[in-house]
Amino acid sequence: MSKIKSQNELSKELKLEAAKLGFDPVGIARIPGSERIQLRTDALQRWLNAKHQADMGWMEAPRRKNINTLLDGVTSLLAVGLNYYTSHKQNPGTLSIARYAWGKDYHKTIEKKLKKLGRWLETQRPNCRWKACVDSAPLLDKVWAEEAGIGWIGKNSNLLNKRKGSWILLGHLLCTEPLTPDKPATPRCGQCQACIEACPTNAIVEPFVVSSQKCIAYQTIENRSSKLPNEIVDSIGSWVAGCDICQEICPWNNEIESSSEPEMQPSKWKLELTRAEALSWSDEEWKKKLQGSALKRIKPWMWRRNAEAINNHK
Ligand code: B12
Numbered sequence: 156m157s158k159i160k161s162q163n164e165l166s167k168e169l170k171l172e173a174a175k176l177g178f179d180p181v182g183i184a185r186i187p188g189s190e191r192i193q194l195r196t197d198a199l200q201r202w203l204n205a206k207h208q209a210d211m212g213w214m215e216a217p218r219r220k221n222i223n224t225l226l227d228g229v230t231s232l233l234a235v236g237l238n239y240y241t242s243h244k245q246n247p248g249t250l251s252i253a254r255y256a257w258g259k260d261y262h263k264t265i266e267k268k269l270k271k272l273g274r275w276l277e278t279q280r281p282n283c284r285w286k287a288c289v290d291s292a293p294l295l296d297k298v299w300a301e302e303a304g305i306g307w308i309g310k311n312s313n314l315l316n317k318r319k320g321s322w323i324l325l326g327h328l329l330c331t332e333p334l335t336p337d338k339p340a341t342p343r344c345g346q347c348q349a350c351i352e353a354c355p356t357n358a359i360v361e362p363f364v365v366s367s368q369k370c371i372a373y374q375t376i377e378n379r380s381s382k383l384p385n386e387i388v389d390s391i392g393s394w395v396a397g398c399d400i401c402q403e404i405c406p407w408n409n410e411i412e413s414s415s416e417p418e419m420q421p422s423k424w425k426l427e428l429t430r431a432e433a434l435s436w437s438d439e440e441w442k443k444k445l446q447g448s449a450l451k452r453i454k455p456w457m458w459r460r461n462a463e464a465i466n467n468h469k
Contacts, residue, residue: 165279166335169233172275176268177416178235180316180323182303182337186222186229191339195298195308196220202364209367211377219293222329226286231334233272234303236316236323237265238414246427250465252450253372253397255324257421260449264418265289265326272328285330296325304337310362311350311401317343320408343407350401355390359401371398375461376453388464395433395461396453422448433462 160168166183173181199220208214218224222232239255255261269287276283288294297314300306306316306323313321344362351359358369367373371394374387383391394400402408414420424444436444441455453461 160279162333163335165332168279169272169276169334173233173235173268173272176271178237178268178326180236180305180319182234182300182305183334184232184234184299184303185334185336186231188299188302189339192298192302195295195301198363199295205366207360207364207366207368209373209377210379211367211373213293216293219295222294222299225288225292225294226284226329226331228284228331229286229329231330231332231336232299232303233328233330233334234300234305235265235269235326235328236300236305236314236319237261237268237326237416237419238319238323238411239416239419240320240322240408240411240414241419241421242413243421243426245425248429249393249426250395250428250430250433250462251393251399252395252425252428253399254322254402256397256449257425258416258419259447260451261324261419262289262291262449263447264416265324269326269328273330276328276330276332280332283330283332285328285332287326287328289326290324292327294327296327299327300325302339304340307340307342307344308363309350309405309407310344310348311354311359311405312363312365313402315343315405315407316340317407318411320411321402321405322408322411322414347406349404349406353400353404355392355400356386371400375457379457381456381460383460383464391461391464393465395428395458395465396450425450430462430465433458 170181266289273285300314306314309315315321356369360366438455445451
């Protein structure tokens with residue numbers, strides 16, 4: 156019979172297994188975490204009080220403030236990042252699509268890998284219960300990633316890693332097995348305000364606080380109204396789906412190695428979409444194109460609405 160691994164050995168091996176699946180960075184946090192968790196949870200409440208969630212009513216779910224509601228008996232979590240930066244470029248004169256959505260739907264990519272890790276954990280600790288969370292679970296993804304040491308929260312509110320910048324999508328494996336925690340990351344934005352200054356709609360209303368109503372990403376992805384607000388139309392540039400301005404300007408996002416994850420490689424059409432195509436494709440054509448993509452959240456009529464707002468790009 157093989158020897159039962161110690162908590163430290165198990166934690167180390169779990170992180171190695173995660174790295175083998177292509178996750179980088181990876182880290183572990185213990186529940187309930189440091190006092191930082193309470194500070195960030197209070198910040199969520201202030202954000203909600205200020206109505207920065209706009210029409211995302213689901214952000215108000217009280218469960219988001221208490222990780223215990225996601226998995227009964229949770230003691231630890233593994234936080235993972237998946238690099239989605241690739242060196243491809245969009246064709247000149249085409250509509251801009253945010254990088255997180257160039258490849259396949261990251262929710263599925265990350266969830267599949269996290270489930271593999273959960274099953275591996277079960278082989279080591281048969282009584283362990285676990286839950287894979289990617290984005291849509293009511294969890295403060297960046298806050299727990301910060302706690303697990305895989306990066307710090309930047310002034311644009313994104314989680315940044317020293318080697319991968321903020322071009323990482325986050326996932327978490329919650330589990331009932333006690334694991335050995337890593338140290339939280341050190342903040343490294345310093346005096347830099349580049350993201351705040353670059354945002355054409357002033358959506359970063361103060362360091363670390365994004366007003367969704369003013370954010371081009373929110374407006375192009377989440378807003379379900381038939382018209383975009385005038386202030387957004389005036390500043391939308393060529394962004395038809397999401398926006399990367401506050402990330403592109405960030406000095407930590409320079410010279411990032413291209414992702415080797417096959418599912419993060421861009422679909423050709425996303426690099427060459429013209430305004431004329433976006434306006435002329437039928438619902439059926441759009442649905443075909445959007446299959447298996449996180450961009451499915453943007454309905455065909457929203458693509459047309461967004462493209463309509465972009466005046467100067469052909
Ligand atoms: C709602 C949401 C949005 C909304 C609101 C954005 C926002 N900043 O909240 C909209 C639709 C606008 C959006 C846009 C984008 N999103 Co989004 N989104 C989320 C979601 C579902 C919740 C985020 C949240 O909790 N917001 C609530 C507010 C209160 O939190 P916050 O802005 O993060 O503020 C925190 C910090 O600022 C911190 N804080 C407060 N004060 C202080 C002070 C100091 C000193 C420090 C250090 C920190 C700090 O505490 C706050 C509360 O936790 C998460 C997934 C998840 N389950 O967590 C993805 C998530 C944040 N999104 C993601 C992505 C990729 C994006 C986009 C880049 C997509 C794009 N290119 O278009 C943009 C980025 C825009 C931006 N600058 O935020 C990734 C980010 C990955 C990363 N490396 O950080 C996430 C984590 C999804 C994932 N699982 O990978 N998103």
